[in-house]
Amino acid sequence: MTPDEIQQNLITASHMIDMDDIVREGFSTLREVASDVTFPLSDEDILLGEKMLQFLHHSQDPVMSEKLGLRGGVGLAANQLGLLKKVIAVLIPNEPEFDEEDNEIAPKEAYKMREIMYNAKVISHSVQDAAVEGGEGCLSVDREVPGYVVRHARVTVEYINKDGEKKKIRLKDFPAICVQHEIDHTNGIMFYDHINMNDPWEIKDGMLVVK
Ligand SMILES: [Zn+2]
Numbered sequence: 001m002t003p004d005e006i007q008q009n010l011i012t013a014s015h016m017i018d019m020d021d022i023v024r025e026g027f028s029t030l031r032e033v034a035s036d037v038t039f040p041l042s043d044e045d046i047l048l049g050e051k052m053l054q055f056l057h058h059s060q061d062p063v064m065s066e067k068l069g070l071r072g073g074v075g076l077a078a079n080q081l082g083l084l085k086k087v088i089a090v091l092i093p094n095e096p097e098f099d100e101e102d103n104e105i106a107p108k109e110a111y112k113m114r115e116i117m118y119n120a121k122v123i124s125h126s127v128q129d130a131a132v133e134g135g136e137g138c139l140s141v142d143r144e145v146p147g148y149v150v151r152h153a154r155v156t157v158e159y160i161n162k163d164g165e166k167k168k169i170r171l172k173d174f175p176a177i178c179v180q181h182e183i184d185h186t187n188g189i190m191f192y193d194h195i196n197m198n199d200p201w202e203i204k205d206g207m208l209v210v211k
Contacts, residue, residue, distance in 0.1 A: 077185030147200025
């Protein structure tokens with residue numbers, strides 16, 4: 001399929017993105033730099049972003065993820081769908097809260113971050129590094145690659161949202177890690193490129209371990 005055919009298929013109203021749409025290690029677009037999308041956004045690029053975010057919602061929903069056979073995910077980049085466009089979707093749920101009797105209750109805000117980002121890039125970052133405890137996974141990688149994925153602890157990210165507004169946000173902790181993982185995809189970089197293969201669980205001076 002050509003990229004245009006791939007995109008048309010993905011944004012068809014009846015189509016729900018599933019694991020068959022996600023390309024895996026070895027597929028060329030995972031190692032290529034995506035192009036910026038143009039503004040005003042085309043209807044196709046708006047729908048693509050919405051479908052990608054819908055996929056993340058489905059992947060985190062127990063009923064839909066089982067029905068569609070999805071692995072859970074918090075982020076997706078268009079490169080993972082075989083498209084070289086700088087489009088990413090991020091959906092990070094908040095932790096559950098607890099009432100006075102220690103019963104688990106739904107958090108007031110369901111999501112820590114829920115965003116479709118076009119042309120996202122890191123414009124500045126902390127000197128301090130950070131890595132997620134336990135390492136990272138990826139919907140395009142069907143194997144575990146153990147080790148700390150060393151990233152920036154805090155980043156400032158510039159992007160354009162689905163309404164065409166230019167945004168500049170500062171991120172730390174897990175959202176900073178997740179957005180760096182997705183922006184990396186748009187630049188052909190895989191998470192394991194950041195693992196020190198000689199000493200995967202090395203904690204360099206000052207590196208923050210994110211729970
Ligand atoms: Zn990934």
